[in-house]
Amino acid sequence: MGWLTQISSGGHAAYVAAAFGIAFALLGAEILWLRRRWRAVSGGNP
C-alpha cells in the first residue's frame, strides 16, 4: 500500500480522483444509456 500512500501525498490527490471519477462516471453513464436505447429498439433483448 506504500504506492497508494505515495500517490495520495502532496495534497492534490482529490484533483486526480475527481478527474478520473468524472471520466469514468460519464463513460459509465454513456454505456448505461446505450444499453437502455438498445433494449428500446430491439424489442426487449438484453
Add this chain to the structure above:
Amino acid sequence: MNNLADALQSDRATATGTARRWLAFASARRFDPLAGRLAPWFFAAALLLLAAGLYVGFRVAPTDAQQGEVYRIIFIHVPAAWMSMFIYLVMAGYSALALVFHTRLSSMMASALAPTGALFTVIALASGALWGQPTWGTWWVWDARLTSELILLFLYLGYMALEAAIDEPRRAERACALLALVGSLNVPVIYFSVQWWNTLHQGASVSFTTAPSMAATMLAGMLLMTLASWMYTIAVALVRVRCILRERGVLAPTDGSRSGSWAG
C-alpha cells in the same frame, strides 16, 4: 497493344472487385451482424488496455519532478483530448464518404460517433480544469488551446442539435455532413494553437517530428489509455449504429435476433 489492353482491363476488374467487396459492408444487412460480433471484442480490449494503462500510470510511472503526483491527470486528460480531435476527424471522413458515395451507413457512423466525441471533449475540458487549478492557479483561461477545445464541444453539440432538429433523415444527414466537414477546420487550430499563439497551456509533449519529452513509462501509460479509449469508442459506435439502423427502420427490431444481445 492487346496485352496492354488486357492488363488494363484486368487491373480495372480487380479494382472494381475490391471496391465492390468494401462497399458490401455499406449494406446494413452485412454490417449489422458483423458489428454485433465485433463490439464485445472491442469492449474486452478496452477493459484490458484500461487495466494496463491504469497499472502503468499509477504504479509504474514515476512521480513528476516539478508537479509531483497531480501530473497523473495526464493519463486521462491527454487521451481524452486526443480522442476528442480524432473522433471529429473520423466523423468528417465518414461525412465526406456519405456526401460523395451517398452511403447512408457512413452518415450513421458519423452520427454514432458524435455523442462519444462530445463526452471525451467534456472529459478533456473538466480534467484540464482540475489540472489547471493546482498547477496554474486557475480553473480556466481564455487561451487559444482551451478556447478552441471549447469550440469543438460546441461543434459536437451543434451537430447533435442539428440532427435532432431536422425531421427528414436524409436532409439531416446532408446538413450534419456539411457541419462536420466545415467544423473539422477547427481541429488543426486546436492542435497547432500552442505553436501559433502564446498560451498558458504547455506545448506538445509528444509529436510526430521530435522525441517525446517525458519518461518512457509515462508515455507508455498515456498510449495504453489512448488505445483503451480508442477501443471503447469503436465498441460504443458499433452498438449505437445498430440502434440507429433499427430506429430509422432500415432493420426491423427482430433483425439479428440470433445475436440479439446489444453487443453480440
